[in-house]
Amino acid sequence: MTIAMSGVDQETAFPSDAEPDRVRSWEKISYGLGDFACGLGWNVVGAFLLYFYTNVALLPAAAVGTLFLLSRLFDAGVDLGVGLLVDRTRTRWGRTRPYFLFTAVPFSILLVLTFTTIDGSAGAKLAYAYVTFSLLGILYSFLAVPFSALMPMMTKDHGSRMQLGSARAVGTSVSVILATAATIPLVGLLGGGDERLGFALVAGVFAVLTLAALLNLFASCRERHHDEMPKGEAVGPQIGKMLRNRAWFVTFLFCTLNFVRFGCVLSVTAFFAIEVMKAPWMIGILLPAVSGTLLLSAFIAPMIFKRTGIRKGCIVALILAIALHCTLPMIEAQHGLFLAIFLIAAILISLTMTAIFTMAADAVDYHEWIFGIRNEGLLSSGISLSTKIGMAIGTAIIAYVLGMAGYDPTTVSDSARAAIRWSYYGWPIGIMLVQIVVIAFWPMDGQHERIRREIAARTI
Known part of the structure; x- marks a missing residue:
């Protein structure tokens, strides 16, 4: 099945360039803003929806855990369907860009409704x-999957992808900082002490920012590389090939584990700062640092991974981060030192998060090298699915722990x-240990030029 829209042709509306892989500066900025748009609402959800449901809507923690797990696992399955749709979409705007245009408004509205609670039982x-x-999760799939599929369509150059990955990391970082550091102060300011009103108004502000950034993404970014029309291959064999793509499978597992950790930390931090540290003010530092440090790693990661490769660089970063995390329980009473150690560890972890963006794009080249087809939409949907599964498991873990502890x-x-x-300590350390094992199987370091040459030779 092919999706077609009125006034379409079989390629994008953009003419080819003399330098087809040249990604302009504003495109890089717009791509980063696209991740800001996708991430802003989703980070507010990850950081505060558990708190909102239990402390504002007064829903039981265990019931909320089941809600997170079932809802996110369901819309994770939606991702595969969206990926297949992207691979079959042909419009005058390209394959991915129509999804940004038509999903922007309903996603923004659902963000506000999600942080609105009704009267009743x-x-x-x-x-x-x-x-x-x-519904918010389903609409997010129609944004996140095309967005991830866009990068390998923009350029095949590994260096340009690292730059786009860095721009994306900046967008993620800014969205995390704004979502986590500004939400609680804005809830108090706009709500005037009424958290129920405050959360709804803050969601409204963030929805406007999200809408503007998504429309800019649609208008500014270009698709330069993609396959011809799929020849009707059944879904099962396509998924089978995806699972046999070692680069994709390592990326999927590494990303899933990252977001299990991310979901745990985002969900538990507010409770940790208030109940364990007895310092609610630390929420505004600890939460932004969880991935807000991507802002710094976005600039240093390309230089580090160029020298070390993704596999070695990630392993060293994770080992150091684990060592630093192990010291945190011993210095809880020293807030300044605690925050300093935590921030250094967060920077190291952020390097590995930045690597995921490039790994996902490289997995498309690996797929073309092995199977002769790129399948950007399907492969990207698998990575988006990993974020959903990871966040579902991570958030549900914390909700169930609270429920079992009688919170x-x-x-x-x-x-x-x-x-x-x-x-707060145990889950992240355990998950990072498993990530080290997974990333050890990354197959692409030092292979990019060889793979590109062999793919190019097939078309001669």
Whole structure:
């Protein structure tokens, strides 16, 4: 099946350039703003929706855990369908850009509705949460999958991809900083002490920013490389090839683990700062640092990975980050030192997050090298699926831990505080250890030029 829209042709509306792989500066900035748009609302959801549901909407923590797990696993499955649609889409705007145009408005509206709670019974509130959160996740799939598929279509040059990956890391970083550092102060300022009103208004502000950035992404970024029309290959064999793509499979596992860790840390940090550290003000530092340090790593990662390769660079960064995390429980009383160590560890972890963006694009070249077809949409949908699965598992873990510990926002027990403390340290360290094992199997370091030459030779 091919998606076609009125006034379309079989290629993008942009003419070819004399330098087809030249990515202009504004395109790089716009691509980064595209990740800001995709990430802003999703980071607010990851950082504060569990808090909003339990402390504002007053829903049971265990029920919220099931909500996160079921809703996100469902819309993770949607990602594969969206990926297949992207591979079959042909419009005068290209393959990916129409999705930014037509999804921007409904996604922005759903963001506000997700942070709005209704009057009624707990069952009615929970049903409303299921509907709004699930629809938001589905619409996010129609943004995130085409967005990831866009990078390998923009350029085949590895250096340019590293630059685009860095621009994307900057966008992610800014979205995290704004979502995590500004949300609680803005909730208080705009809500005037009413958190229910404050969250709805903050979501409205973020929705406007998201809409503007998505429309700019549609208008500014160009598609230069993609396959011819698919010849009707069945879905099963396409997915089978994807699973046999070692570069893609390593990226998928590494990214999934990263977002399990990310979901755990985002969800538990507010509880940790308030109940364990007894310092609510630390929320505005700890949460932005979780991936806000991507802003710095975006500039240093290309230089580091150029020298070390992705595999060795990620392994060293993760080992150092684990060592630093192990010192944190011993210095909780020294807030300044705690934050300094935490920030250094966050920078190291952010290097590995920056690498994921380039790995995902490189996996497309590896796929073409092995199977003779790029399948950008399907491969990108698999990576988007990994973020959904990871966040679903990570957030659900924290919600279930709170539920099993008997967390009550009105009277927090010592056992609940102990569970929060263990979750803050234990899950991230364990997950990073597994990531080290996974990234050791990355196959692309030092192979880019060889792969590009062999692919080019087939067309001569």
